[in-house]
Amino acid sequence: MTGEILLDINGISKSYPGVKANEDVSFKIGVGEVHALLGENGAGKSTLVKMIYGLVKPDEGRMTLRGKAFAPTAPSMARELGVAMVFQHFSLFEALNVAENVALGMENPPPMRELAARIRAVSEEYGLPLDPSRMVGDLSAGERQRVEIVRCLLQDPKLLIMDEPTSVLTPQEVEILFRTLRQLSAEGTAILYISHKLEEIRTLCDAATILRRGKVVGTADPKQSTARELAELMVGATLTPPERKAADKGEVVLGVTDLSVDSPIPFGTSLKNVSFTVARGEVLGIAGVAGNGQDELLLALSGELKSAPDKVRLNGHAAGDYGPSERRNAGLVAAPEDRYGHAAAPDMSLVENAFLSGYLRRNLSNKGFIDWPATRAFADEVIATYDVRTPGNHVAARALSGGNLQKFLIGRELDQTPEVIVINQPTWGVDAAAAAAIRQAILNRAAEGAGVVVISQDLDELLEIADMFAVLNEGRLSKPRPVKGLTIDEIGLMMGGAHGMEVAHHAEA
Amino acid sequence: MDFGSINPAVLIASLMVAAVPIMLAALGELIVEKSGVLNLGVEGMMIIGAIAGFIVAVNTGSPVIGFIGGAVAGAALSLVFAFLTQFLLTNQVATGLALTLFGLGLSSLAGQGYNGIKPPPTNAVPFGPLADIPFLGRVLFAHDWMVYFSILMVAVTWYVLKSTRLGLIIRAVGENHEAAHSLGYKVTRVRIGCIMFGGAMAGMGGAYISLVRVPQWVDGITSGAGWIALAIVVFASWRPWRVLIGAYLFGGITVLQLNLQAAGSAIPVEYLSMAPYLVTILVLVIMSSGRGKASLNAPASLGQNFHASH
Numbered sequence: 001m002t003g004e005i006l007l008d009i010n011g012i013s014k015s016y017p018g019v020k021a022n023e024d025v026s027f028k029i030g031v032g033e034v035h036a037l038l039g040e041n042g043a044g045k046s047t048l049v050k051m052i053y054g055l056v057k058p059d060e061g062r063m064t065l066r067g068k069a070f071a072p073t074a075p076s077m078a079r080e081l082g083v084a085m086v087f088q089h090f091s092l093f094e095a096l097n098v099a100e101n102v103a104l105g106m107e108n109p110p111p112m113r114e115l116a117a118r119i120r121a122v123s124e125e126y127g128l129p130l131d132p133s134r135m136v137g138d139l140s141a142g143e144r145q146r147v148e149i150v151r152c153l154l155q156d157p158k159l160l161i162m163d164e165p166t167s168v169l170t171p172q173e174v175e176i177l178f179r180t181l182r183q184l185s186a187e188g189t190a191i192l193y194i195s196h197k198l199e200e201i202r203t204l205c206d207a208a209t210i211l212r213r214g215k216v217v218g219t220a221d222p223k224q225s226t227a228r229e230l231a232e233l234m235v236g237a238t239l240t241p242p243e244r245k246a247a248d249k250g251e252v253v254l255g256v257t258d259l260s261v262d263s264p265i266p267f268g269t270s271l272k273n274v275s276f277t278v279a280r281g282e283v284l285g286i287a288g289v290a291g292n293g294q295d296e297l298l299l300a301l302s303g304e305l306k307s308a309p310d311k312v313r314l315n316g317h318a319a320g321d322y323g324p325s326e327r328r329n330a331g332l333v334a335a336p337e338d339r340y341g342h343a344a345a346p347d348m349s350l351v352e353n354a355f356l357s358g359y360l361r362r363n364l365s366n367k368g369f370i371d372w373p374a375t376r377a378f379a380d381e382v383i384a385t386y387d388v389r390t391p392g393n394h395v396a397a398r399a400l401s402g403g404n405l406q407k408f409l410i411g412r413e414l415d416q417t418p419e420v421i422v423i424n425q426p427t428w429g430v431d432a433a434a435a436a437a438i439r440q441a442i443l444n445r446a447a448e449g450a451g452v453v454v455i456s457q458d459l460d461e462l463l464e465i466a467d468m469f470a471v472l473n474e475g476r477l478s479k480p481r482p483v484k485g486l487t488i489d490e491i492g493l494m495m496g497g498a499h500g501m502e503v504a505h506h507a508e509a
Numbered sequence: 510m511d512f513g514s515i516n517p518a519v520l521i522a523s524l525m526v527a528a529v530p531i532m533l534a535a536l537g538e539l540i541v542e543k544s545g546v547l548n549l550g551v552e553g554m555m556i557i558g559a560i561a562g563f564i565v566a567v568n569t570g571s572p573v574i575g576f577i578g579g580a581v582a583g584a585a586l587s588l589v590f591a592f593l594t595q596f597l598l599t600n601q602v603a604t605g606l607a608l609t610l611f612g613l614g615l616s617s618l619a620g621q622g623y624n625g626i627k628p629p630p631t632n633a634v635p636f637g638p639l640a641d642i643p644f645l646g647r648v649l650f651a652h653d654w655m656v657y658f659s660i661l662m663v664a665v666t667w668y669v670l671k672s673t674r675l676g677l678i679i680r681a682v683g684e685n686h687e688a689a690h691s692l693g694y695k696v697t698r699v700r701i702g703c704i705m706f707g708g709a710m711a712g713m714g715g716a717y718i719s720l721v722r723v724p725q726w727v728d729g730i731t732s733g734a735g736w737i738a739l740a741i742v743v744f745a746s747w748r749p750w751r752v753l754i755g756a757y758l759f760g761g762i763t764v765l766q767l768n769l770q771a772a773g774s775a776i777p778v779e780y781l782s783m784a785p786y787l788v789t790i791l792v793l794v795i796m797s798s799g800r801g802k803a804s805l806n807a808p809a810s811l812g813q814n815f816h817a818s819h
Contacts, residue, residue, distance in 0.1 A: 055691065075693035091688035093681050095809065104681050105692055109674070266809075 006031045006190045007052070007070070007159055012061035014047055020214050021047040024061070027209040027216065029159065029190050034181065036201040036222060037194045038234050039211035040431045045194050048211070049161050052192070053085045054078040066158075076107055084152035085161040086145065094137035094267055098147050101136055105151040123150050126180045137267045141289050142173040149180070160184065161192045166200060170289055171459075171492035178204055196234065198227040212236050235432050250280030253451040254301075254332070254420045255313040259320075261296060261305050263475075269293040271300060274477040276470060278420065278451035283442070284480060285466025286455045288495060293475040294455050295337065298424045301453065302334035303327040314420060328360045331419030335410055337428065337455075339402065343409045346398035350390065353397050354379035354412055361416040378415070386411035387437065403430040410438050414445050421445060424455040439465050459491060471495050515768045518647040520761075525652065528760030529659045530555065530714035530722065530731075534738035535745070535752045536659075536666050537710025542742055543670065544703035545683035545810035549605025550590055552735025553612020554708045555715035558583040560616040562716025563628055563726045572631040576655070576716050583712015584705045586612060591704040595697050598814045613729065623726040631655065631721050655717055660753065662710070667749035679703060683808035686815040696815050711735065733786060740789040746806045762788055 007029045014022045022044045029035045039045045050056040052063065054072030063070040065081060072078035075085075092101050099116045103109035110118070116132035123130040128146040136144060145165060152160055162181075166174045181191055181204065193205055201208060202222045210218045210233045218233045259274040271293050278284050288294060299305040301312070302324055309318035314330045322330065336342040344353050355375045359365045364375045379393040386407045390400055397405055410426060426442065427435035443465055446452050455472075456462050462469060463483060470480040471494040478494050534551050541548050561582030566575025590608050593599045633640075634657065636650040670676035678699060682689045686696045718734065719726055737759055745751030766781040774781065 054693070075691070079693075087688075087691060091685075091691045093684040093688060095684050095806070096677075096680060100677055100680075103674070103677060104689075104694075 004031050004066075005029070006033070006066060007192075008064045009048075009052075010062050010064070012048065012051060012058045012063070014044075014051060014056065014058050022051075022058070023214045025211070025214070025216055026061075027219070029192060031158075032185050032188045032190055033207060034185050034191045034193055034205045036205035036208035037192060037211065038196065038198075038201065038208050038230060040196060040234055043211040043234075044214035045211055046163065047214075049085065049163060049192065049194060052078070052159075053083060053161060079105075079107060079155055082156070082158035083161065084155055084157035084159070085163070086148040086152060086165055087163055092136050092144055092147060095135070097133055097135050098130055098139075099132040101147055102132075102151045102154065105148075106155060118154060119150055122153050126150075126153060126183060127176060128180060141291055142169050145169070145177075149177075153184075157189060159190045159192060161194070163194045164196075165193075166195065166197060170495040171488050174200070198222075198230045201230070202227060210234055231432070249282055250449060252277045253280050253315055254278040254453070255316075256301075257311055257313075259300060259307055259311045261300050261307055263293075263296050264299070264305065265295060267291075268296060269475040271296050272475045274300075274475075276477060276480050278453055278468075280419075280449045280451055281446055282468060283446050283452040283454060283466045284468045284470065285462035285483070286453065286470050286472055286477070287457070287459055287462050287491065288455075288472035290457055292472045294424055294457075294472060296475070297455060297472065297477075298334060298336050298422060301332070301422045302336070303332075325360060328357075328416075332422065333357070333361075333413040333416050333418040333420070334422040335413045335424065335426070337424040339405050339409060340398065344397040344405065347396050349396055350383070350388075350393045350400075350408060351376050351379045353408075354382060354393075357412055358416055361418075382408055382411040382415055385415065386441065403434040406430050407434055407438060410441065414441055418445065418450050421450050421452045422455075423453070425458075426454060426456065427458065427461060428456075435461075459488070515772060518644050520764060520768060521648045522651060524757060524760040524764040525648075525656055526722065526760075527763050528756040529655055530717045530734050531738045531741060531759060532659045532752060532756035533662065533714035533717070534711040534735060535741040535756060536662055536749065537707035537714075538738055538742050539745070539747055539749060539752060540666065540670075540679065540703050540710075541707035542811055543683045543747060543808055544679045544700045545686055545808050545813065545815075546594065546700050546704055547601045547605065547812040548587070548590055548608070548704060548707055549602060549739065550587070550608025550612065550735075551605075551707075551711050551738050552731060552733065553609035554583040554586050554711035555612075555718070555735045555738075556616040556729070556731045557586045557612045558712025558715030559719040559730050560620045560623070560715075560726060561712065563623060563719040564619065566628045566716075566720055567623065567626055570629050572629050572720050575628070575720055576713055579712040579716025580709040581712070583710070583715065584708040586712075587704050587708025588701075590708075591701045594814065595701055595704075598816060601812050601814070609735065617728045620726050620728065626725065628720045628724050630724075653721060655721065663749050663753045666752075670749065680808070683810055686810045686813070690815070700815075711738070714738070737785060737789055740793055744792045747808065748806075759785055759788065 005028050010026050012022055012025045025048060037045050047056060051058045054075045054077055070081065072081065099112055099119060102119055103115060109115055119130060119132045123146065128150060130143065130146055130150060136147060165177060169177065185191060195201055205222045208220045208222045209216055210220065212234065220230060220233065222230065255277045257275050259271055261271050263270045269292055274297065276284060296305065300307060303322050303326065304324055306323065307320040309320045311320040313319060314327065314332055317330065319327060319330055340346045345356065355364050355370060358378055362378050364371050364378060376393060382388065383390060383393060388408045389404050400408065410423065413421065426438050430438065439461065442452060442454065454462065454466060466483050468480040469483045469486055471478045473495060534555055538548065538551055558579035562575040562579025565578030566572050586608065590604055593604045594601050631653045633651050634654050640646045640650040670680065678694055682694060682696050682699045690696050715731055719730055723730060741752055741755040741759065744755045762785045766784045770778055770781055
């Protein structure tokens with residue numbers, strides 16, 4: 001697109017104590033252009049868009065919107081000037097209904113009844129049907145995103161910012177979203193699309209700006225570049241995919257039969273008749289959109305949620321009524337998704353955190369006393385083996401960056417000679433190099449004869465490391481299928497398709 | 510024992526009066542909690558309102574100005590809580606408890622020399638012939654203006670929370686302060702406003718105790734009414750009209766036990782005086798054991814401090 005320039009960003013810098021989040025960033029977005037902002041976690045994408053949306057004030061540099069100086073001091077000001085934003089972590093209120101959520105994102109919302117009618121009209125027009133009176137807490141992730149998008153569309157934006165919009169969507173839902181975005185772009189709305197999913201950017205975007213460590217390291221025409229070129233620009237290094245040694249499948253080490261548990265989480269999803277088996281040396285990948293029972297499945301496998309004894313079998317022994325420690329003793333280790341607070345005690349040191357999970361299998365306590373030398377040795381071993389960047393083993397878990405802490409936490413579990421490994425979101429928020437290391441470590445353990453269950457929302461990751469593939473949808477687990485021969489379309493259907501939202505894009509027709 | 514001496518009309522009328530202080534305080538706390546703040550200092554703000562209202566009313570001779578004085582004093586004390594929790598990010602539970610202890614001590618100090626004085630009377634609103642209707646007249650049309658004001662405040666609170674933009678913002682802030690912040694709402698400012706409203710309502714409720722219910726000043730005059738108000742908010746699952754029901758229920762139990770004492774019940778007095786507090790504990794246990802509905806309606810950010818990260 002060579003039309004007129006909508007937003008011109010010129011030399012923007014922003015520093016936080018100790019970090020330069022953005023340094024001399026410049027790029028332009030044209031009217032109706034779909035512009036990608038590419039970069040790894042921590043590359044400064046979020047800070048940059050927060051400045052455009054008026055949440056953060058830049059230290060240096062200037063922006064112009066349609067030729068006029070643009071320096072929003074509050075989101076309301078940005079919205080007034082035609083900039084709207086869909087957040088990565090939804091800015092929604094679960095206990096309020098759709099119309100109320102939309103009203104909160106508007107400057108002068110009309111009366112509720114009129115607003116509800118407009119929500120219906122706009123959502124139909126763009127193929128994103130929504131019921132204004134439903135509670136947001138009851139909606140699926142895809143529907144929640146629709147609420148955010150409709151909230152933006154009602155204000156007739158000139159620039160729509162989308163921060164990692166597809167991380168919670170099924171492939172079919174992504175398809176619908178892209179159609180909506182193309183329709184918007186055709187109507188003259190520019191879209192700033194933030195993502196690290198390269199294939200999506202290649203299909204959707206007209207131009208791309210790539211950020212690394214806060215600086216623009218390149219621009220590209222995504223339609224003309226390969227995913228590999230983009231990835232290497234983004235990471236700044238060549239990437240090697242994890243290799244796997246062919247392992248022989250052994251006997252079944254974890255068996256789950258007809259497991260149903262109630263969710264202890266508000267607005268959570270209960271598990272319904274989940275059954276699967278994992279053999280030694282096998283990696284079972286469990287996909288699914290967030291909130292379909294992933295957290296509950298981890299709790300039920302780790303022993304935090306108990307069930308009838310014969311529902312979960314470890315090495316052939318009934319273990320459903322075992323608590324977490326008993327299951328650890330029986331050879332099962334688990335790494336939950338939430339690093340700060342669930343997997344680690346954030347204010348305790350790495351040594352203490354190593355002890356908390358490892359004391360049973362590594363014999364770190366002696367007659368009720370902590371064997372500090374052995375515990376320190378264990379922590380140091382994990383730090384060295386998994387390349388955890390830390391000033392020492394005495395620092396608090398909270399002080400580590402997300403990726404580093406994740407390497408430590410995964411390493412802590414993997415180094416307990418486990419027979420069964422259960423991991424939820426192993427590489428969430430972890431940069432590409434660390435993610436590759438974590439995946440490799442998981443595969444190595446499998447090759448040594450452990451049975452592995454990986455729950456993840458990253459399909460590419462699962463397809464890369466899993467032997468068997470299953471999907472959690474509304475608390476039900478599909479029948480595991482071999483990864484070999486699966487197509488993205490089939491996976492999408494297993495994930496529940498577009499959640500009954502295949503409705504026509506009639507505005508397009 | 511003589512149950513015949515308990516007149517139902519008088520009983521209902523007096524339970525409406527007994528319910529006013531806890532109803533006002535509970536409505537204030539409901540707004541505070543809806544905005545995501547847990548202020549356990551209701552008792553302290555009530556008793557400060559009670560002594561301030563009493564002093565102002567005695568010195569000006571006007572109970573109306575007394576009630577305003579009580580509200581101002583309650584709001585002023587709540588500002589201490591607001592400053593500590595919203596700017597210094599102290600723990601809300603501990604700060605609220607400290608506020609109660611502080612209020613009890615301060616009121617006792619301020620009340621020196623006000624013992625044994627009678628405050629100016631707050632008279633019943635003259636409804637003329639309406640008050641002469643048998644039963645209904647005694648129940649509905651023989652009260653002072655604060656009784657009607659408290660019911661009006663229930664309606665106002667309900668309307669504001671349900672149908673106004675201000676109410677929507679308060680609920681949004683209490684539900685998810687991060688999201689409210691990212692949409693550009695001033696979380697801290699909204700919360701301070703709500704805390705002050707809660708303080709004013711608690712102070713006014715306290716003033717009602719010292720100016721109408723008792724009416725005189727004695728140390729520790731609120732005797733746990735603030736705690737009952739806190740329980741009522743949970744009992745009402747954060748809904749204004751249920752606060753009305755809850756307050757009348759607790760007011761009823763209080764009045765009933767007084768009546769039973771007067772009627773010479775065989776149950777020892779101590780057990781009867783215990784009754785409202787026992788029922789408070791019982792209600793809280795029942796409400797919180799049913800994990801489902803009651804807990805779902807609790808504001809999701811309740812009791813969590815907010816600090817803007819950027």
